[in-house]
Amino acid sequence: MRRAALTVLLLATCVVLWDWVASLDSVDDLTLASPGEVAHAFEDDWGLLWENAWVTLQEVLLGLAVAVVAGVAFAVGMHLSRALRDAAYPLLVGSQAVPIVVLAPIFVLAFDYGMGPKLAIVALICFFPITVNVLDGLRAVDPEQLKLMRSFGASRLRTLRAVELPAALPSFFSGLRVAATVSVIGAVFGEWAGSDAGLGRLVLLGNNQLQTPRVYAGIVILTLMAVALFALASLAERLICPWNRKESPA
Amino acid sequence: MKVEAPAKEPLSVEATGVTLTGVARRYRARRGVSVTALEHLELTVMAGEVLGVVGPSGCGKSTLLELVAGLQEPDAGAIAVGGRGAAPRRRDACALMPQRDLLLPWRDALGNAGLALEARGVAARAARSRATPLFERFGLTGFERARPAALSGGMRQRVAFVRTLLAGRPVLLLDEPFAALDAITRAEMQQWLADALAAEPRTVLLVTHDVEEALFLADRVAVLSPRPGRVVAELEVPLPRPRDRRAAVTDPQLARLRARALEALG
Numbered sequence: 001m002r003r004a005a006l007t008v009l010l011l012a013t014c015v016v017l018w019d020w021v022a023s024l025d026s027v028d029d030l031t032l033a034s035p036g037e038v039a040h041a042f043e044d045d046w047g048l049l050w051e052n053a054w055v056t057l058q059e060v061l062l063g064l065a066v067a068v069v070a071g072v073a074f075a076v077g078m079h080l081s082r083a084l085r086d087a088a089y090p091l092l093v094g095s096q097a098v099p100i101v102v103l104a105p106i107f108v109l110a111f112d113y114g115m116g117p118k119l120a121i122v123a124l125i126c127f128f129p130i131t132v133n134v135l136d137g138l139r140a141v142d143p144e145q146l147k148l149m150r151s152f153g154a155s156r157l158r159t160l161r162a163v164e165l166p167a168a169l170p171s172f173f174s175g176l177r178v179a180a181t182v183s184v185i186g187a188v189f190g191e192w193a194g195s196d197a198g199l200g201r202l203v204l205l206g207n208n209q210l211q212t213p214r215v216y217a218g219i220v221i222l223t224l225m226a227v228a229l230f231a232l233a234s235l236a237e238r239l240i241c242p243w244n245r246k247e248s249p250a
Numbered sequence: 251m252k253v254e255a256p257a258k259e260p261l262s263v264e265a266t267g268v269t270l271t272g273v274a275r276r277y278r279a280r281r282g283v284s285v286t287a288l289e290h291l292e293l294t295v296m297a298g299e300v301l302g303v304v305g306p307s308g309c310g311k312s313t314l315l316e317l318v319a320g321l322q323e324p325d326a327g328a329i330a331v332g333g334r335g336a337a338p339r340r341r342d343a344c345a346l347m348p349q350r351d352l353l354l355p356w357r358d359a360l361g362n363a364g365l366a367l368e369a370r371g372v373a374a375r376a377a378r379s380r381a382t383p384l385f386e387r388f389g390l391t392g393f394e395r396a397r398p399a400a401l402s403g404g405m406r407q408r409v410a411f412v413r414t415l416l417a418g419r420p421v422l423l424l425d426e427p428f429a430a431l432d433a434i435t436r437a438e439m440q441q442w443l444a445d446a447l448a449a450e451p452r453t454v455l456l457v458t459h460d461v462e463e464a465l466f467l468a469d470r471v472a473v474l475s476p477r478p479g480r481v482v483a484e485l486e487v488p489l490p491r492p493r494d495r496r497a498a499v500t501d502p503q504l505a506r507l508r509a510r511a512l513e514a515l516g
Protein backbone atom coordinates (compact mmCIF):
# COMPACT_ATOMS: atom_id res chain seq x y z
CA MET A 1 0.00 0.00 0.00
CA ARG A 2 2.77 2.37 0.99
CA ARG A 3 4.72 1.39 -2.10
CA ALA A 4 1.75 2.13 -4.29
CA ALA A 5 1.39 5.57 -2.67
CA LEU A 6 5.04 6.31 -3.35
CA THR A 7 4.65 5.25 -6.98
CA VAL A 8 1.69 7.60 -7.39
CA LEU A 9 3.64 10.39 -5.76
CA LEU A 10 6.60 9.84 -8.07
CA LEU A 11 4.31 9.73 -11.08
CA ALA A 12 2.61 12.97 -10.01
CA THR A 13 6.00 14.63 -9.62
CA CYS A 14 6.94 13.55 -13.14
CA VAL A 15 3.70 14.96 -14.56
CA VAL A 16 4.21 18.29 -12.79
CA LEU A 17 7.78 18.42 -14.07
CA TRP A 18 6.56 17.53 -17.55
CA ASP A 19 3.98 20.31 -17.40
CA TRP A 20 6.62 22.81 -16.33
CA VAL A 21 9.08 21.82 -19.07
CA ALA A 22 6.29 21.95 -21.68
CA SER A 23 5.36 25.48 -20.56
CA LEU A 24 8.88 26.82 -21.14
CA ASP A 25 9.11 29.18 -24.08
CA SER A 26 12.19 27.50 -25.41
CA VAL A 27 10.35 24.19 -25.80
CA ASP A 28 8.52 23.79 -29.10
CA ASP A 29 4.89 22.71 -28.79
CA LEU A 30 5.44 20.25 -31.62
CA THR A 31 8.16 18.49 -29.68
CA LEU A 32 6.47 18.24 -26.35
CA ALA A 33 2.77 18.38 -25.67
CA SER A 34 1.76 19.40 -22.17
CA PRO A 35 -0.18 16.98 -19.96
CA GLY A 36 -3.26 19.13 -20.45
CA GLU A 37 -3.01 18.89 -24.24
CA VAL A 38 -2.56 15.15 -24.01
CA ALA A 39 -5.64 14.94 -21.81
CA HIS A 40 -7.53 16.89 -24.46
CA ALA A 41 -6.29 14.48 -27.10
CA PHE A 42 -7.70 11.63 -25.03
CA GLU A 43 -11.03 13.41 -24.95
CA ASP A 44 -11.17 14.42 -28.62
CA ASP A 45 -9.68 11.27 -30.15
CA TRP A 46 -11.11 8.74 -27.72
CA GLY A 47 -12.81 6.64 -30.40
CA LEU A 48 -9.76 6.68 -32.64
CA LEU A 49 -7.37 5.81 -29.83
CA TRP A 50 -9.57 3.06 -28.46
CA GLU A 51 -10.10 1.46 -31.87
CA ASN A 52 -6.38 1.37 -32.59
CA ALA A 53 -5.45 0.30 -29.08
CA TRP A 54 -7.75 -2.67 -29.47
CA VAL A 55 -5.96 -3.70 -32.67
CA THR A 56 -2.58 -3.45 -30.99
CA LEU A 57 -3.80 -5.29 -27.90
CA GLN A 58 -5.00 -8.15 -30.10
CA GLU A 59 -1.62 -8.35 -31.80
CA VAL A 60 0.13 -8.37 -28.45
CA LEU A 61 -2.11 -11.00 -26.83
CA LEU A 62 -2.09 -13.35 -29.80
CA GLY A 63 1.65 -12.91 -30.23
CA LEU A 64 2.17 -13.65 -26.55
CA ALA A 65 -0.02 -16.73 -26.83
CA VAL A 66 2.04 -18.03 -29.74
CA ALA A 67 5.23 -17.27 -27.81
CA VAL A 68 3.98 -19.10 -24.71
CA VAL A 69 3.00 -22.22 -26.63
CA ALA A 70 6.16 -22.27 -28.74
CA GLY A 71 8.44 -21.24 -25.87
CA VAL A 72 7.17 -23.87 -23.44
CA ALA A 73 7.20 -26.59 -26.10
CA PHE A 74 10.71 -25.65 -27.12
CA ALA A 75 11.96 -25.53 -23.53
CA VAL A 76 10.46 -28.93 -22.70
CA GLY A 77 11.92 -30.41 -25.86
CA MET A 78 15.36 -29.04 -25.05
CA HIS A 79 15.02 -30.28 -21.49
CA LEU A 80 14.13 -33.80 -22.53
CA SER A 81 16.69 -34.10 -25.31
CA ARG A 82 20.25 -33.18 -24.61
CA ALA A 83 21.04 -33.35 -28.32
CA LEU A 84 18.30 -30.85 -29.14
CA ARG A 85 19.49 -28.56 -26.37
CA ASP A 86 23.09 -28.56 -27.57
CA ALA A 87 22.04 -28.05 -31.16
CA ALA A 88 19.32 -25.46 -30.66
CA TYR A 89 20.61 -23.28 -27.84
CA PRO A 90 23.02 -21.24 -30.00
CA LEU A 91 20.27 -20.77 -32.57
CA LEU A 92 17.91 -19.65 -29.83
CA VAL A 93 20.38 -17.00 -28.71
CA GLY A 94 21.01 -16.07 -32.33
CA SER A 95 17.31 -15.51 -32.90
CA GLN A 96 17.54 -12.61 -30.46
CA ALA A 97 20.58 -11.10 -32.09
CA VAL A 98 18.66 -10.61 -35.33
CA PRO A 99 17.67 -6.93 -35.48
CA ILE A 100 13.91 -7.11 -35.36
CA VAL A 101 13.54 -3.63 -36.80
CA VAL A 102 15.18 -4.83 -39.99
CA LEU A 103 13.29 -8.08 -40.00
CA ALA A 104 9.88 -6.45 -39.68
CA PRO A 105 9.58 -5.17 -43.28
CA ILE A 106 10.58 -8.62 -44.55
CA PHE A 107 7.81 -10.17 -42.47
CA VAL A 108 5.40 -7.70 -43.99
CA LEU A 109 6.54 -8.80 -47.44
CA ALA A 110 6.11 -12.41 -46.44
CA PHE A 111 2.81 -12.21 -44.53
CA ASP A 112 1.22 -9.15 -46.09
CA TYR A 113 -0.31 -6.20 -44.22
CA GLY A 114 -2.60 -7.99 -41.82
CA MET A 115 -2.12 -9.46 -38.37
CA GLY A 116 0.49 -11.99 -39.51
CA PRO A 117 3.73 -9.99 -39.42
CA LYS A 118 2.84 -8.34 -36.09
CA LEU A 119 2.11 -11.70 -34.51
CA ALA A 120 5.37 -13.06 -35.86
CA ILE A 121 7.40 -10.18 -34.48
CA VAL A 122 5.73 -10.15 -31.06
CA ALA A 123 6.16 -13.91 -30.85
CA LEU A 124 9.78 -13.76 -31.95
CA ILE A 125 10.63 -11.22 -29.25
CA CYS A 126 8.60 -12.88 -26.51
CA PHE A 127 9.46 -16.48 -27.03
CA PHE A 128 13.08 -16.04 -25.98
CA PRO A 129 12.57 -14.94 -22.36
CA ILE A 130 9.89 -17.59 -21.96
CA THR A 131 11.99 -20.42 -23.39
CA VAL A 132 15.12 -19.51 -21.45
CA ASN A 133 13.28 -19.12 -18.15
CA VAL A 134 11.25 -22.30 -18.49
CA LEU A 135 14.35 -24.25 -19.46
CA ASP A 136 16.23 -22.87 -16.45
CA GLY A 137 13.29 -23.72 -14.22
CA LEU A 138 13.13 -27.28 -15.51
CA ARG A 139 16.85 -27.76 -15.06
CA ALA A 140 16.90 -26.28 -11.56
CA VAL A 141 14.87 -29.15 -10.09
CA ASP A 142 16.70 -30.80 -7.19
CA PRO A 143 18.46 -33.92 -8.54
CA GLU A 144 17.56 -35.70 -5.29
CA GLN A 145 13.93 -35.14 -6.13
CA LEU A 146 14.40 -36.76 -9.52
CA LYS A 147 16.24 -39.64 -7.88
CA LEU A 148 13.30 -40.13 -5.55
CA MET A 149 10.88 -40.25 -8.48
CA ARG A 150 13.09 -42.80 -10.19
CA SER A 151 13.13 -44.92 -7.06
CA PHE A 152 9.34 -44.84 -7.09
CA GLY A 153 9.48 -46.23 -10.62
CA ALA A 154 8.08 -43.09 -12.26
CA SER A 155 8.46 -42.73 -16.02
CA ARG A 156 10.22 -39.73 -17.54
CA LEU A 157 6.96 -38.12 -18.61
CA ARG A 158 5.28 -38.70 -15.28
CA THR A 159 8.22 -37.08 -13.49
CA LEU A 160 7.96 -34.18 -15.91
CA ARG A 161 4.28 -33.73 -15.21
CA ALA A 162 4.28 -34.26 -11.46
CA VAL A 163 7.56 -32.62 -10.51
CA GLU A 164 9.41 -30.67 -13.16
CA LEU A 165 6.65 -28.72 -14.86
CA PRO A 166 5.08 -27.46 -11.61
CA ALA A 167 8.55 -26.64 -10.29
CA ALA A 168 9.24 -24.57 -13.41
CA LEU A 169 6.01 -22.54 -13.13
CA PRO A 170 7.52 -19.62 -11.18
CA SER A 171 10.32 -19.39 -13.77
CA PHE A 172 7.74 -19.47 -16.52
CA PHE A 173 6.01 -16.49 -14.96
CA SER A 174 9.31 -14.63 -14.67
CA GLY A 175 9.75 -15.15 -18.39
CA LEU A 176 6.16 -14.15 -19.06
CA ARG A 177 6.60 -10.90 -17.14
CA VAL A 178 9.61 -9.96 -19.25
CA ALA A 179 7.81 -11.05 -22.40
CA ALA A 180 4.74 -9.01 -21.48
CA THR A 181 6.75 -5.80 -21.24
CA VAL A 182 8.59 -6.24 -24.53
CA SER A 183 5.56 -7.55 -26.42
CA VAL A 184 4.13 -4.06 -26.87
CA ILE A 185 7.39 -2.83 -28.39
CA GLY A 186 7.25 -5.76 -30.81
CA ALA A 187 3.74 -4.85 -31.91
CA VAL A 188 4.76 -1.24 -32.52
CA PHE A 189 7.73 -2.32 -34.66
CA GLY A 190 5.42 -4.59 -36.59
CA GLU A 191 2.98 -1.77 -37.25
CA TRP A 192 5.71 0.64 -38.29
CA ALA A 193 6.88 -1.78 -40.95
CA GLY A 194 3.48 -1.63 -42.55
CA SER A 195 -0.10 -1.70 -41.35
CA ASP A 196 -3.43 0.01 -41.69
CA ALA A 197 -4.38 0.08 -38.02
CA GLY A 198 -2.94 0.00 -34.52
CA LEU A 199 -1.51 2.41 -31.97
CA GLY A 200 1.99 2.14 -33.40
CA ARG A 201 0.72 3.26 -36.77
CA LEU A 202 -1.36 6.01 -35.17
CA VAL A 203 1.71 7.32 -33.35
CA LEU A 204 3.77 7.23 -36.54
CA LEU A 205 1.08 9.03 -38.54
CA GLY A 206 0.52 11.52 -35.75
CA ASN A 207 4.19 12.32 -35.83
CA ASN A 208 4.11 12.96 -39.56
CA GLN A 209 0.95 15.04 -39.27
CA LEU A 210 2.35 17.08 -36.38
CA GLN A 211 -0.43 15.94 -34.04
CA THR A 212 1.92 15.84 -31.08
CA PRO A 213 -0.72 15.52 -28.32
CA ARG A 214 -2.19 12.48 -30.06
CA VAL A 215 1.28 10.93 -30.33
CA TYR A 216 1.76 11.33 -26.59
CA ALA A 217 -1.67 9.92 -25.88
CA GLY A 218 -0.76 6.87 -27.94
CA ILE A 219 2.50 6.46 -26.06
CA VAL A 220 0.69 6.69 -22.73
CA ILE A 221 -1.72 3.95 -23.78
CA LEU A 222 1.11 1.73 -25.03
CA THR A 223 2.92 2.16 -21.75
CA LEU A 224 -0.18 1.43 -19.70
CA MET A 225 -0.76 -1.65 -21.82
CA ALA A 226 2.70 -3.03 -21.02
CA VAL A 227 2.35 -2.23 -17.33
CA ALA A 228 -1.09 -3.85 -17.21
CA LEU A 229 0.21 -7.01 -18.92
CA PHE A 230 3.07 -7.18 -16.46
CA ALA A 231 0.66 -6.79 -13.55
CA LEU A 232 -1.63 -9.44 -15.00
CA ALA A 233 1.27 -11.89 -15.31
CA SER A 234 2.24 -11.18 -11.71
CA LEU A 235 -1.32 -11.66 -10.54
CA ALA A 236 -1.62 -14.93 -12.45
CA GLU A 237 1.56 -16.12 -10.81
CA ARG A 238 0.26 -15.31 -7.38
CA LEU A 239 -2.97 -17.16 -8.04
CA ILE A 240 -1.38 -20.17 -9.71
CA CYS A 241 1.77 -20.48 -7.59
CA PRO A 242 0.67 -19.47 -4.09
CA TRP A 243 3.46 -21.58 -2.57
CA ASN A 244 6.00 -19.29 -4.20
CA ARG A 245 4.61 -16.02 -2.89
CA LYS A 246 7.65 -14.80 -1.01
CA GLU A 247 9.76 -14.85 -4.15
CA SER A 248 7.41 -12.77 -6.24
CA PRO A 249 8.80 -9.26 -6.66
CA ALA A 250 5.57 -7.56 -7.74
CA MET B 251 -5.67 -51.57 6.60
CA LYS B 252 -2.36 -52.86 5.34
CA VAL B 253 -0.59 -51.11 2.54
CA GLU B 254 -0.39 -53.47 -0.39
CA ALA B 255 2.74 -54.29 -2.28
CA PRO B 256 2.66 -53.57 -6.04
CA ALA B 257 0.05 -55.73 -7.72
CA LYS B 258 2.55 -57.13 -10.17
CA GLU B 259 4.60 -59.95 -8.58
CA PRO B 260 3.95 -58.99 -4.99
CA LEU B 261 6.87 -59.35 -2.62
CA SER B 262 6.09 -60.01 0.99
CA VAL B 263 8.07 -58.49 3.81
CA GLU B 264 8.52 -61.98 5.26
CA ALA B 265 10.29 -63.13 2.13
CA THR B 266 12.37 -60.08 1.34
CA GLY B 267 15.80 -59.66 2.85
CA VAL B 268 18.78 -57.77 1.52
CA THR B 269 22.26 -59.17 0.95
CA LEU B 270 25.41 -57.39 -0.15
CA THR B 271 28.49 -59.50 -0.87
CA GLY B 272 31.92 -58.08 -1.60
CA VAL B 273 30.43 -54.79 -2.75
CA ALA B 274 32.72 -52.00 -3.89
CA ARG B 275 31.85 -48.62 -5.35
CA ARG B 276 34.30 -46.11 -6.73
CA TYR B 277 33.74 -42.61 -8.07
CA ARG B 278 35.89 -40.82 -10.54
CA ALA B 279 36.68 -37.52 -8.88
CA ARG B 280 38.43 -34.60 -10.52
CA ARG B 281 41.66 -35.02 -12.46
CA GLY B 282 41.22 -38.75 -12.84
CA VAL B 283 41.61 -39.47 -9.14
CA SER B 284 39.08 -42.06 -8.10
CA VAL B 285 37.47 -42.12 -4.68
CA THR B 286 36.52 -45.47 -3.20
CA ALA B 287 33.27 -45.00 -1.31
CA LEU B 288 32.70 -48.61 -0.30
CA GLU B 289 34.93 -51.66 -0.37
CA HIS B 290 34.58 -55.35 0.60
CA LEU B 291 31.18 -54.58 2.01
CA GLU B 292 29.36 -57.60 3.42
CA LEU B 293 25.93 -56.90 4.83
CA THR B 294 22.75 -58.86 5.35
CA VAL B 295 19.36 -57.57 6.38
CA MET B 296 17.05 -60.43 7.24
CA ALA B 297 13.44 -60.27 6.15
CA GLY B 298 11.45 -58.16 8.59
CA GLU B 299 14.55 -57.02 10.40
CA VAL B 300 15.60 -53.46 11.12
CA LEU B 301 19.30 -53.05 10.47
CA GLY B 302 20.93 -49.85 11.62
CA VAL B 303 24.06 -48.75 9.80
CA VAL B 304 26.20 -46.16 11.55
CA GLY B 305 29.38 -44.60 10.33
CA PRO B 306 31.29 -41.34 10.22
CA SER B 307 30.10 -38.81 7.66
CA GLY B 308 31.42 -39.47 4.18
CA CYS B 309 31.74 -43.23 4.73
CA GLY B 310 29.43 -43.99 1.83
CA LYS B 311 26.17 -44.52 3.74
CA SER B 312 24.02 -42.76 1.18
CA THR B 313 25.84 -44.60 -1.61
CA LEU B 314 24.99 -47.84 0.16
CA LEU B 315 21.28 -47.02 0.08
CA GLU B 316 21.34 -45.97 -3.56
CA LEU B 317 23.10 -49.19 -4.45
CA VAL B 318 20.48 -51.29 -2.68
CA ALA B 319 17.69 -49.18 -4.23
CA GLY B 320 19.00 -49.96 -7.70
CA LEU B 321 19.81 -46.32 -8.45
CA GLN B 322 23.49 -47.23 -8.79
CA GLU B 323 25.39 -50.36 -9.71
CA PRO B 324 28.36 -51.60 -7.68
CA ASP B 325 31.79 -51.78 -9.33
CA ALA B 326 32.38 -55.15 -7.71
CA GLY B 327 30.34 -57.65 -5.76
CA ALA B 328 26.66 -58.48 -5.80
CA ILE B 329 23.51 -57.06 -4.27
CA ALA B 330 20.22 -58.91 -3.97
CA VAL B 331 16.89 -57.75 -2.61
CA GLY B 332 14.50 -60.61 -2.04
CA GLY B 333 16.80 -62.71 -4.19
CA ARG B 334 16.62 -60.26 -7.09
CA GLY B 335 19.88 -58.91 -8.39
CA ALA B 336 19.04 -56.72 -11.40
CA ALA B 337 18.87 -53.01 -10.62
CA PRO B 338 15.27 -52.44 -11.83
CA ARG B 339 14.07 -55.43 -9.79
CA ARG B 340 15.88 -54.18 -6.71
CA ARG B 341 14.30 -50.79 -7.24
CA ASP B 342 10.83 -52.30 -7.35
CA ALA B 343 11.38 -53.92 -3.95
CA CYS B 344 12.67 -50.83 -2.16
CA ALA B 345 11.27 -47.52 -1.01
CA LEU B 346 13.77 -44.78 -0.31
CA MET B 347 13.25 -42.11 2.32
CA PRO B 348 15.87 -39.44 1.72
CA GLN B 349 17.49 -37.28 4.34
CA ARG B 350 15.58 -34.19 3.30
CA ASP B 351 11.85 -34.72 3.10
CA LEU B 352 11.71 -33.55 -0.55
CA LEU B 353 8.04 -32.73 -0.23
CA LEU B 354 6.73 -30.81 -3.23
CA PRO B 355 5.85 -27.29 -2.03
CA TRP B 356 2.83 -26.96 -4.33
CA ARG B 357 1.16 -30.13 -3.13
CA ASP B 358 -0.67 -30.43 0.16
CA ALA B 359 0.34 -33.15 2.64
CA LEU B 360 -2.08 -35.71 1.26
CA GLY B 361 -0.97 -35.04 -2.31
CA ASN B 362 2.66 -35.42 -1.30
CA ALA B 363 1.98 -38.68 0.51
CA GLY B 364 0.30 -40.04 -2.61
CA LEU B 365 3.19 -39.16 -4.89
CA ALA B 366 4.70 -42.65 -4.82
CA LEU B 367 1.36 -44.08 -5.97
CA GLU B 368 0.95 -41.47 -8.70
CA ALA B 369 4.45 -42.29 -9.88
CA ARG B 370 3.13 -45.75 -10.72
CA GLY B 371 0.12 -44.39 -12.56
CA VAL B 372 -2.52 -44.34 -9.81
CA ALA B 373 -4.91 -41.43 -10.34
CA ALA B 374 -4.38 -38.46 -8.01
CA ARG B 375 -7.75 -38.83 -6.34
CA ALA B 376 -7.30 -42.54 -5.70
CA ALA B 377 -3.82 -41.89 -4.32
CA ARG B 378 -5.25 -39.34 -1.89
CA SER B 379 -7.95 -41.65 -0.68
CA ARG B 380 -5.39 -44.40 -0.07
CA ALA B 381 -3.21 -42.01 1.90
CA THR B 382 -6.06 -40.83 4.11
CA PRO B 383 -6.25 -43.83 6.51
CA LEU B 384 -2.49 -43.65 7.04
CA PHE B 385 -2.82 -40.01 8.06
CA GLU B 386 -5.18 -41.11 10.79
CA ARG B 387 -2.88 -43.89 11.90
CA PHE B 388 0.26 -41.81 12.02
CA GLY B 389 -0.92 -38.70 13.79
CA LEU B 390 -1.45 -36.49 10.75
CA THR B 391 -5.20 -36.04 10.96
CA GLY B 392 -6.15 -32.44 10.32
CA PHE B 393 -3.03 -31.76 8.27
CA GLU B 394 -4.27 -33.36 5.05
CA ARG B 395 -4.60 -30.09 3.20
CA ALA B 396 -1.65 -28.28 4.73
CA ARG B 397 1.16 -27.32 2.39
CA PRO B 398 4.67 -28.41 3.46
CA ALA B 399 5.63 -24.82 4.27
CA ALA B 400 2.95 -24.83 6.97
CA LEU B 401 4.20 -28.05 8.58
CA SER B 402 6.85 -28.45 11.28
CA GLY B 403 9.98 -30.47 10.52
CA GLY B 404 8.64 -33.46 12.41
CA MET B 405 5.31 -33.38 10.60
CA ARG B 406 7.06 -33.13 7.26
CA GLN B 407 9.09 -36.23 8.05
CA ARG B 408 5.87 -38.04 8.98
CA VAL B 409 4.36 -37.15 5.63
CA ALA B 410 7.57 -38.29 3.91
CA PHE B 411 7.38 -41.56 5.80
CA VAL B 412 3.76 -42.14 4.81
CA ARG B 413 4.79 -41.44 1.21
CA THR B 414 7.51 -44.08 1.59
CA LEU B 415 5.04 -46.60 3.01
CA LEU B 416 2.57 -45.95 0.20
CA ALA B 417 5.20 -46.95 -2.32
CA GLY B 418 4.08 -50.40 -1.18
CA ARG B 419 7.57 -51.91 -1.15
CA PRO B 420 8.71 -54.53 1.38
CA VAL B 421 12.09 -52.88 2.00
CA LEU B 422 12.46 -49.40 3.44
CA LEU B 423 15.72 -47.55 2.99
CA LEU B 424 15.90 -44.70 5.49
CA ASP B 425 18.69 -42.18 4.97
CA GLU B 426 19.29 -40.23 8.21
CA PRO B 427 15.58 -39.48 8.36
CA PHE B 428 15.78 -37.23 11.42
CA ALA B 429 19.19 -35.62 10.96
CA ALA B 430 17.71 -32.22 10.17
CA LEU B 431 15.44 -32.10 13.24
CA ASP B 432 16.14 -30.48 16.60
CA ALA B 433 17.01 -32.86 19.44
CA ILE B 434 13.60 -32.85 21.12
CA THR B 435 11.68 -33.41 17.91
CA ARG B 436 14.16 -36.06 16.88
CA ALA B 437 13.61 -38.06 20.07
CA GLU B 438 9.87 -37.77 19.59
CA MET B 439 10.13 -38.89 15.96
CA GLN B 440 12.32 -41.85 16.86
CA GLN B 441 9.61 -43.11 19.19
CA TRP B 442 7.05 -42.42 16.49
CA LEU B 443 9.04 -44.40 13.92
CA ALA B 444 9.55 -47.31 16.33
CA ASP B 445 5.78 -47.52 16.81
CA ALA B 446 5.07 -47.00 13.12
CA LEU B 447 7.38 -49.89 12.18
CA ALA B 448 5.65 -52.06 14.75
CA ALA B 449 2.33 -51.27 13.07
CA GLU B 450 3.68 -51.59 9.53
CA PRO B 451 6.48 -54.16 9.63
CA ARG B 452 9.06 -53.82 6.91
CA THR B 453 12.57 -54.95 6.18
CA VAL B 454 14.46 -51.80 7.07
CA LEU B 455 17.92 -50.50 6.32
CA LEU B 456 18.36 -47.41 8.49
CA VAL B 457 21.43 -45.33 7.87
CA THR B 458 22.41 -42.78 10.51
CA HIS B 459 25.39 -41.18 12.16
CA ASP B 460 23.59 -41.29 15.49
CA VAL B 461 24.58 -44.44 17.41
CA GLU B 462 21.78 -44.04 19.92
CA GLU B 463 19.19 -43.70 17.22
CA ALA B 464 20.43 -46.88 15.57
CA LEU B 465 20.47 -48.84 18.83
CA PHE B 466 17.02 -47.61 19.79
CA LEU B 467 15.37 -48.49 16.49
CA ALA B 468 17.29 -51.48 15.13
CA ASP B 469 17.48 -55.21 15.78
CA ARG B 470 21.07 -55.14 14.72
CA VAL B 471 23.60 -52.38 14.15
CA ALA B 472 26.47 -52.49 11.67
CA VAL B 473 29.31 -50.04 12.18
CA LEU B 474 31.07 -48.78 9.05
CA SER B 475 34.65 -47.60 8.87
CA PRO B 476 35.63 -44.21 7.41
CA ARG B 477 35.99 -44.19 3.63
CA PRO B 478 36.28 -46.69 2.04
CA GLY B 479 33.38 -47.92 4.10
CA ARG B 480 33.20 -51.52 5.22
CA VAL B 481 31.68 -53.23 8.21
CA VAL B 482 33.98 -53.13 11.25
CA ALA B 483 31.50 -54.31 13.89
CA GLU B 484 28.05 -55.84 14.11
CA LEU B 485 26.02 -55.55 17.28
CA GLU B 486 22.87 -57.44 18.21
CA VAL B 487 20.33 -55.45 20.19
CA PRO B 488 18.69 -58.08 22.41
CA LEU B 489 15.57 -56.07 23.25
CA PRO B 490 12.15 -56.57 21.67
CA ARG B 491 10.78 -53.82 19.42
CA PRO B 492 9.13 -51.35 19.70
CA ARG B 493 11.12 -50.01 22.59
CA ASP B 494 10.29 -47.20 24.89
CA ARG B 495 12.43 -44.14 24.47
CA ARG B 496 12.63 -43.26 28.16
CA ALA B 497 13.49 -46.81 29.21
CA ALA B 498 16.07 -47.08 26.43
CA VAL B 499 17.99 -44.06 27.68
CA THR B 500 18.84 -45.80 30.95
CA ASP B 501 19.01 -49.40 29.73
CA PRO B 502 22.39 -50.87 30.82
CA GLN B 503 22.53 -53.28 27.88
CA LEU B 504 22.06 -50.43 25.40
CA ALA B 505 24.66 -48.41 27.25
CA ARG B 506 27.22 -51.23 26.84
CA LEU B 507 26.36 -51.60 23.16
CA ARG B 508 26.71 -47.89 22.72
CA ALA B 509 30.19 -47.97 24.22
CA ARG B 510 31.17 -50.81 21.88
CA ALA B 511 29.78 -49.02 18.85
CA LEU B 512 31.59 -45.82 19.69
CA GLU B 513 34.79 -47.77 20.19
CA ALA B 514 34.36 -49.43 16.80
CA LEU B 515 33.80 -46.02 15.23
CA GLY B 516 37.17 -45.01 16.63
